[in-house]
Amino acid sequence: EPEVTQTPSHQVTQMGQEVILRCVPISNHLYFYWYRQILGQKVEFLVSFYNNEISEKSEIFDDQFSVERPDGSNFTLKIRSTKLEDSAMYFCASSGLTGDSSPLHFGNGTRLTVT
């Protein structure tokens, strides 16, 4: 079964540094997402991306965050200047066109630790 793959599995960075989290969505999917999960808390929506632009974003997704689909296969989340509170598990997800037959498929996540 096709999978969403995320790299790295764990990223440690110092406060104020830039990080880029990478994702390879399922190949025929058209919608891409980033969610995050702070340890022990619920999964929270960050941003959705379709047709090379952001379609929705949450309050969490401020100017420090950006997303990009630099080529036909990768989807990245950049955090410009990391803060301690950015420490979380970041999940990439993708889905097909529309309808219940194309639900979100999540990757296994990147654990970001900001020290």
Added chain:
Amino acid sequence: QQQVKQSPQSLIVQKGGISIINCAYENTAFDYFPWYQQFPGKGPALLIAIRPDVSEKKEGRFTISFNKSAKQFSLHIMDSQPGDSATYFCAASSGSARQLTFGSGTQLTVLP
């Protein structure tokens, strides 16, 4: 109004028993209600989903019950197995959007 409230936070069930997890929502625009299962170190995986035009949906040992007037929905796991031990999240979204609002999660432990 965007919140989805989930209970209980944790649940311990004997093998063969029924696990019941409940969720409640306030936003009447929500029209898609999936349940996700998450194992440690893995991403959430879709288990089963329902739309509000039906009151129940069953897939194998997993059943969603939906009460539109009460704005509540629940997951029932029949004949619970130790392999079902995981964290379960309910979620909701509206329209064609896939901005899922997740509940806080229930850690299920099924004892052998």
